[in-house]
């Protein structure tokens with residue numbers, strides 16, 4: 001099969017396009033003919049060997065966390081999907097043996113793997129995964145839309161809907177609306193929950209796009225102060241929830257924007273992970289801080305159902321054919337995009 005693979009870590013030139021053997025499946029696995037694979041920042045980290053991803057490859061390694069395609073082959077014990085089904089894959093590979101998994105909380109697996117990070121991913125014509133990770137996608141969703149959802153919508157859904165239980169009469173602050181998690185948060189909070197959404201972004205152009213996908217107000221943080229604007233917009237009360245996937249750079253302003261009883265969800269720290277934490281405010285304002293790492297299979301099921309009804313739609317910035325993976329990585333490093341970048345495998 002054609003694949004884009006790594007044999008060493010480094011710049012975009014280590015992404016090689018060529019032929020590799022097709023994956024061989026076990027009794028409880030499926031082989032999926034990949035149609036679309038979304039890029040994530042994790043792909044860049046794994047390619048470069050930074051942020052704890054330094055490694056040697058004994059075999060050529062295939063990146064690609066978020067995959068959608070057609071089931072091409074099923075193992076002898078697979079019952080949930082059949083050959084020809086259009087599916088999206090949950091990239092979280094639960095061990096099914098730790099106490100979290102055994103208590104039914106695979107999303108909290110203590111020995112979690114990840115498609116495209118610990119196992120070969122979707123930069124290829126075929127990928128294999130546990131059948132339990134395959135979810136059929138409804139007709140209105142394209143492969144590209146489905147592939148653009150897991151890594152962005154699962155944590156956003158987990159934080160907004162399941163953990164914080166945001167309500168329609170509440171206000172949320174969604175940091176960096178141009179990113180995958182940011183744009184997912186805006187849509188879930190607005191179109192699924194019906195809450196009031198304040199988003200932040202860096203330019204006027206991105207602010208326009210954030211409004212198009214549902215933000216009621218957008219703070220251009222390069223020109224305006226986040227806390228001042230939030231307090232103006234909320235009659236000095238603050239927001240009921242913050243969704244943060246950016247980390248240290250915005251921590252002070254974002255946490256300072258919380259109302260009494262506010263919830264603060266974190267699912268990423270791309271700008272840094274060390275901050276000052278004011279414990280006094282924690283109890284005096286009765287705040288809740290929590291972290292999520294992706295989400296559960298049920299989160300993905302709910303996300304896909306909501307997308308099937310048109311309530312949420314991933315924002316796709318650009319698609320590239322598989323063999324142009326190097327160009328796609330360069331585009332991601334340049335950061336001038338709004339929404340997801342994807343590889344397609346026709």
Ligand SMILES: [Zn+2]
Pocket residue numbers: 094095096097098099100101102106108109110111112
């Ligand atoms: Zn486990």
